Amino acid sequence: MAIKTSYKHGLDKDREAQHYYTALTIYDDITGLPVAMMDCSRIGSLRTPAVSALLARECAVPGARSALVIGTGTQGRLALPFLLTTIPSLDRLMAFGTHPEGITAVREQLSAHFPDRDIEMVTGLRDAAADADIIVATAGPHTPAAVEADWLKPGALSVLVGHGLAPSTLHRADRSIATSEAQMNVTGTDMADAEGKPPAVDAEFPPVIAGIVPGRLSDTERIFAYNSGLVVTDIALGHRFAQLAIAQGLGTQVPLWH
Structure with missing residues (x-):
């Protein structure tokens, strides 16, 4: 059992002066005692691109060979290593970004x-998107990137984590999947229709990865996947990290309850 807290400090200040803190406290569900308290930022930065890679494993066209990552922030930097872990056959790796340090x-x-492996940094986004079997859009809200549905080839999978996909990629998709439809309705308002809501999805990802619902129905359908992240994955990954840390004698033991 675990509790995750998130706190964004300095919302009244410029972006550079804002700070985002997350913490994860894990409890033993048998004894009720706390197991660990940890900084959750690293866990969060790992689990989201991991879920994108699992979405690609379950929903990309069989034999996918090319991937395009839009954005060079935390999620963009980790997207390709995770994608290659789940789909090692990828032989063309592309990235689009506007920040040199990113x-x-x-x-x-x-x-x-x-x-x-090497990355091809692309400037012609339309041509890159047209060749990509998998697109993972992780850019920030001010990105100039906005891939349209008619740029995509048959069978393409588009995964939205941040920004970089135009609403048409969702509205004109042959199939849509979300990690959580309820969360998508709250956080995906930039992809909304005229009524202010994103269209209903065809499936949520948990039953897809469990093998209950198919991720893809044909090799030609264009699939849109919305990865808003699931806090339960923070708990699972945090618990695993805690197990490994305790086994290696890492961390600081604090006597709180007896």
């Missing part, structure tokens, strides 16, 4: 995990 970080992250 582009450098994307290359460094891939090199750290897959030193024999």
Whole structure:
């Protein structure tokens, strides 16, 4: 059992002066005692691109060979290493970004995990999107990127984490999947229709990954996937980290309850 707290400080200040803090407290569900309290920022930065990669594994066209990542922030930097973990057959890796330090970080992250692979930094977004079997859009709200539905080839999978996809990729998709439809209705308002709501999804991802519902029905359908993240994955990953840390004697033990 666990509780995650999130706090964004300095909302009345410029973006550079704002700070976002998350903490995860894990309890033993047998004894009720606390197991660990940890900084959750690293966990959150790992689980979201991991879910995008699992979405790709379940929903990408069979034999997918090309992937395009839009954005070079935290999610963009980790997207390709995770994608290559779930789909090692990818042979064309593309990224689109506008921040030089972010582009450098994307290359460094891939090199750290897959030193024999390289990234093609693209400037022609339309041509890159037209060749991509998988697109993962992780950019911030001010990105100039907005991939349209008619840019996509048959069978393409578009995964929205942040920004970089136009609403048409959802509204004209042959199939849509969300990690949580309820959360998508709250956080996906920029993809909304004329009535102010995103269209209903065809499936949620938990039953897809459990094998209850198929991710893809044909090789030609264009699929839109909305990855808003699930806090339960923070708990699962945090618990695993806590187990590993305790086994290695890491962390600081604090006597709180006896």
